[in-house]
Amino acid sequence: MGKQRVLSGIQPTGDYHLGNYLGAIRNWVEGQNEYENYLFVADLHAITVPHEPKQLASDTYTLVALYLACGLDLTHSTIFVQSHVSAHSELTWLLNCITPLNWLQDMIQFKEKAVKQGENVSVGLLDYPVLMTSDILLYQADKVPVGEDQKQHLELTRDIAARFNHLFAKDQPVLKLPDPLIRKEGARVMSLADGTRKMSKSDPSELSRINLLDTPEQIQYKIKRCKTDPIRGLTFDDPERPECNNLLTLYTLLSGKTKEEVAVECQDMGWGQFKPLLTETTINALKPIQEKYQAITDDKTYIESVLRDGREKAQAIANQTLSQVKAALGYLAPV
Ligand code: TYM
Numbered sequence: 001m002g003k004q005r006v007l008s009g010i011q012p013t014g015d016y017h018l019g020n021y022l023g024a025i026r027n028w029v030e031g032q033n034e035y036e037n038y039l040f041v042a043d044l045h046a047i048t049v050p051h052e053p054k055q056l057a058s059d060t061y062t063l064v065a066l067y068l069a070c071g072l073d074l075t076h077s078t079i080f081v082q083s084h085v086s087a088h089s090e091l092t093w094l095l096n097c098i099t100p101l102n103w104l105q106d107m108i109q110f111k112e113k114a115v116k117q118g119e120n121v122s123v124g125l126l127d128y129p130v131l132m133t134s135d136i137l138l139y140q141a142d143k144v145p146v147g148e149d150q151k152q153h154l155e156l157t158r159d160i161a162a163r164f165n166h167l168f169a170k171d172q173p174v175l176k177l178p179d180p181l182i183r184k185e186g187a188r189v190m191s192l193a194d195g196t197r198k199m200s201k202s203d204p205s206e207l208s209r210i211n212l213l214d215t216p217e218q219i220q221y222k223i224k225r226c227k228t229d230p231i232r233g234l235t236f237d238d239p240e241r242p243e244c245n246n247l248l249t250l251y252t253l254l255s256g257k258t259k260e261e262v263a264v265e266c267q268d269m270g271w272g273q274f275k276p277l278l279t280e281t282t283i284n285a286l287k288p289i290q291e292k293y294q295a296i297t298d299d300k301t302y303i304e305s306v307l308r309d310g311r312e313k314a315q316a317i318a319n320q321t322l323s324q325v326k327a328a329l330g331y332l333a334p335v
């Protein structure tokens with residue numbers, strides 16, 4: 001039996017942070033030998049909210065370089081840009097026509113983002129989960145490694161796939177139902193400014209997140225300023241201390257220690273002792289990624305060749321699924 005297939009992606013909207021790394025990229029890298037991986041830059045998703053055209057291409061390029069710098073290995077992983085494979089847009093249209101509107105109106109992320117935009121909410125924002133569904137189903141993915149915030153989108157993906165198979169491919173299912181792969185630790189990294197909100201690119205405060213390309217000085221400054229509490233002795237899982245739980249979790253994941261080891265190490269610490277420790281650990285964990293990023297990012301020819309290869313491999317699979325979907329829907333095949 002061949003390897004199971006993994007698919008996942010990140011939006012190129014600048015400021016890639018520890019949440020993206022610990023909730024997604026790091027898990028892709030750790031599991032990559034086990035799977036056949038398709039990892040992409042979700043640039044079509046990036047325009048569902050107002051965006052800056054001058055930034056889109058460079059944010060996309062940076063994210064590809066970061067994927068490589070974080071350790072994605074091209075012998076196991078195919079890296080590509082979503083907009084380079086037109087099947088994503090085409091399948092979205094086809095699936096739009098079988099997706100009930102109220103399934104999309106119920107999406108938590110839509111409701112949250114729509115509130116922020118008032119009257120300017122685009123159809124694209126509402127339709128975003130169908131695009132994400134297409135991303136996944138095109139590759140017949142078995143597993144989708146993501147952070148906790150994407151769980152509802154994956155449930156919708158399964159619902160749409162099942163509905164399609166039921167309506168148009170009863171005898172022989174065309175679309176595979178994927179399973180989410182959400183790790184317990186790191187699936188929900190919280191903001192440094194408020195331990196009850198998730199760390200996010202769209203938070204207007206830079207102090208709320210640590211970015212993968214932050215300098216040691218920036219990291220030190222952000223950790224120094226991050227929200228804590230007045231209690232001495234640091235503990236996990238106290239609902240009254242969300243910041244404490246978040247910072248200890250970050251320390252655990254970035255140091256490679258176990259939760260039990262960290263619980264013992266930090267049980268008598270005050271913040272004055274813990275913050276420098278977290279700062280040093282974060283700087284050291286990000287250093288190899290940043291060094292590799294610097295080496296890769298200037299090599300435009302290499303990045304272009306990675307994306308050319310990626311596009312070809314991705315297109316081959318995506319176009320095959322698209323043809324099967326069109327055939328099931330009854331379209332006349334081109335000659
Ligand atoms: P995006 O770009 O918002 O986030 C990319 C990945 O990072 C995870 N993540 C987090 N994990 C833990 N803690 C956090 N604070 C945190 N913030 C973000 C996300 O869960 C995600 O795994 N819709 C997706 C992109 C996408 C996609 C796909 C993913 C488009 N098509 C197909 C998987 C499969 C998104 O906006 O992720």
